[in-house]
Amino acid sequence: MLYQYKTCPFCSKVRVFLDYHRIPYEIVEVNPVMRQEIKWSAYKKVPILMVNGTVQLNDSSVIISALMTYLISKDMTIPQILACYPEIKAKNESGKDVTEFGNKYWVMVNDAHCEQLYPEKDSRNEEIKWRKWADDWLVHLISPNVYRTLGEALASFDYIVHEGKFGRFEGFFAKYVGAAAMWIISKKLRNKHNLQEDVRQDLYKAVNDWVAAVGKKKKFMGGESPNLADLAVFGVLRVMEGLQAFNDMMENTKVKHWYGRMEKTLLHNCSPAE
Numbered sequence: 001m002l003y004q005y006k007t008c009p010f011c012s013k014v015r016v017f018l019d020y021h022r023i024p025y026e027i028v029e030v031n032p033v034m035r036q037e038i039k040w041s042a043y044k045k046v047p048i049l050m051v052n053g054t055v056q057l058n059d060s061s062v063i064i065s066a067l068m069t070y071l072i073s074k075d076m077t078i079p080q081i082l083a084c085y086p087e088i089k090a091k092n093e094s095g096k097d098v099t100e101f102g103n104k105y106w107v108m109v110n111d112a113h114c115e116q117l118y119p120e121k122d123s124r125n126e127e128i129k130w131r132k133w134a135d136d137w138l139v140h141l142i143s144p145n146v147y148r149t150l151g152e153a154l155a156s157f158d159y160i161v162h163e164g165k166f167g168r169f170e171g172f173f174a175k176y177v178g179a180a181a182m183w184i185i186s187k188k189l190r191n192k193h194n195l196q197e198d199v200r201q202d203l204y205k206a207v208n209d210w211v212a213a214v215g216k217k218k219k220f221m222g223g224e225s226p227n228l229a230d231l232a233v234f235g236v237l238r239v240m241e242g243l244q245a246f247n248d249m250m251e252n253t254k255v256k257h258w259y260g261r262m263e264k265t266l267l268h269n270c271s272p273a274e
Contacts, residue, residue, distance in 0.1 A: 003028045003038050003048040006163040009139050010060040011047040013235030017064045019270050020231055021071060025049070043099065051078050061104040061135060064228060069108045072117060076108075084108045105131050107228070120223070130213060130221065130229035138206055138236050140189065144199040145245040147186035152244050153179040159242060200248055207237070207253040219261055226265060234262045 002018070002025050004011035018025050030037045030046055041048060041056070049057040055078045057063045062085045069081045088100045105128040109117060118124040147153040157179040189195075195202045210233055213221065220226045226234070237259065240246035250256050 001026050001028055001050040001053070003030050003041075003050075004046050005030055005032055007160050007239050008046060009142055009236040009239045010135075012239050013060045013134075013232050014047045014049065014063050016231045016235035016238070016266065017067065017228070019266055020226065021067075022269060023067065055079060055082070057082070058099075059101050059104060061131060061232075062101045064232070065104055065107055068228065072107070072109050072113050081108060123222075123227070126213070126221065127227050127229045130210070131232050133210075134229070134232040134236050138210075138233065140193045141195070141199070141203045141206055142236065142239060142245075143182065144186045144190045144193075144195055145203050146240055146243050147179070147182040148199055148245070150180070150183050153183040153186070156243055157182070200245070200252070203245065203249055204253050207249055207255045211254045211258055214258055220258070226262060230262065234259070234266075 002011070002014060004014070004027060006029060017023075028037050035044070038044065038046065038048060043056070043058045045058070047060055047063065049063050051057060057066055057078075062082075066078065066081045066085060069084070070076065070078055073081070084106075085104055086102045088102055090098055090100060092098045107117065114124070118127070146156045160178075186199075190197075190199055214230075218224075220230045222228075222230055237246075237249070237255075240249070250259070
């Protein structure tokens with residue numbers, strides 16, 4: 001059971017991973033205002049993944065690393081694997097309590113499985129580097145770009161309300177009040193993350209940096225098949241589909257061919273097995 005917001009890039013990352021590996025799951029769409037659906041959980045962020053209704057996995061990168069470990073290391077149970085990703089309680093710069101997780105970008109495999117999963121030199125380090133980049137940088141470019149102007153903010157919230165779990169009044173309130181609020185917040189985020197006045201340029205550069213890292217000789221960063229970095233970056237970018245920021249990105253960067261290959265791979269993997 002995946003507790004999520006449909007338009008959340010972290011949730012999208014998890015869905016992409018589950019779909020690619022053909023792991024069946026049901027979705028519980030969380031109301032972003034009341035969040036009653038996760039009232040039972042001490043961990044209040046999404047995504048949350050419940051395995052067999054008893055084991056709770058938190059944090060998108062932990063969920064992905066733990067499940068990848070499980071798929072490879074069949075002799076370990078999910079609870080045993082979760083012990084490798086300890087919760088770390090801390091306070092952020094604002095003095096707010098936050099929860100982090102140790103080792104969250106590591107797939108816990110033995111040497112034999114490691115050579116199988118990462119056959120090329122430095123491929124494991126590159127995967128970790130770009131997964132972290134997706135969380136620490138790419139994700140922070142989404143809101144400033146999709147809420148860049150008031151018109152784009154309204155279009156984005158129209159999509160959010162359509163895809164999300166809102167009541168009639170909540171939807172109206174979210175679209176107009178939320179769009180105005182996020183338009184203002186996006187400007188603060190631009191300053192917080194030291195983005196350019198034209199935030200599109202930061203998005204274009206980030207995406208082109210990713211394409212350059214994949215290189216011209218490989219279909220994916222993982223080679224012939226996507227690795228966890230490919231899945232993470234695709235999951236983050238996919239939440240912009242249908243919005244002006246996505247169209248601009250496709251027209252003004254070199255990401256189109258890689259993105260198309262990812263779409264085809266996901267579509268193939270999501271198709272019923274022959």
